[in-house]
Structure formats: C-alpha cells, structure tokens
Amino acid sequence: MSLQRRRERYTIVQIWKICNDASPNSTDIRFYRHQRLGIKAEVPSLYTGAQKSMSTKFFNSFGIRATRLWNALPKEVNTAETLDTFKVVLGRWLDQYPDCPPVKGYRTQNGNSILDWVIARRKGDVINN
Secondary structure (H helix, E strand, O other), rough: OOOHHHHHHHHHHHHHHHHHOOOOOOOOOOOOOOOOOOOEEEOOOOOOOOOOOHHEEEEEEEEHHHHHHHHOOOHHHHHHOOOOOOOOOHHHHHHHOOOOOOOOOOOOOOOHHHHHHHHHHHHOOOOOO
C-alpha cells in the first residue's frame, strides 16, 4: 500500500472515530444521516472573498480533506458499527481501487487519491486493477 493510500485510510479511520465519539471533534465536523447514502459529513464553506493562499490552505486542511474522503464512502462502509468491522469493510472497499502512485518520468491516469478513483468510476472511466 502506497504512503498516500495509507494516509487517506488513516484519515478515514480518524473521521469514523470522530463520528462515533471515540476521538475528540476539535475540527467541529458535523455529521448527518442520509436515508440512501448513510452517514455524511458537512463540508464547511470558504468565505468567497478569501485570498488564494488562504483558499489553498483551507482546501488542504484536515477538515476538508477528511470530509471529502468520508463522503466518498458508500453506505455499507460508513455505517459500520464497530471500529474493527469498519476497518475490514473499508479495506475491502479500498481493494476495489488500484493503488498506482505516481512515478517521476511516467504518466499516470490520475493523482492516485481515493477521491480521483471514485470520481473516475462515477464518470464511467475504466479502472484497471
């Protein structure tokens, strides 16, 4: 598993802990239940008049990255009851997506983020495992 994939997996596990009160919610992430999509997180909005440097910091912050990753999860994953069950189901879900980290000098399909793969699948782009 690539370093990027491990980081994203760790972030998703942390969000599960926050959602289930197993970890403090210091970023004030709010969750809601959606009948069809399961548990989703509200993505905070950025003030539209913010400077470009602030918007970059905002979109790279833990709260934004984590909520976007969490919201990419299907209902079967994000509604797992226990941490161990969640990790197993998350691992199976992640196995559906190739882990092809970019290599200098070679072209890649995308940035290898889970979000990139989920978007590609929703668009109907071919994913080679």
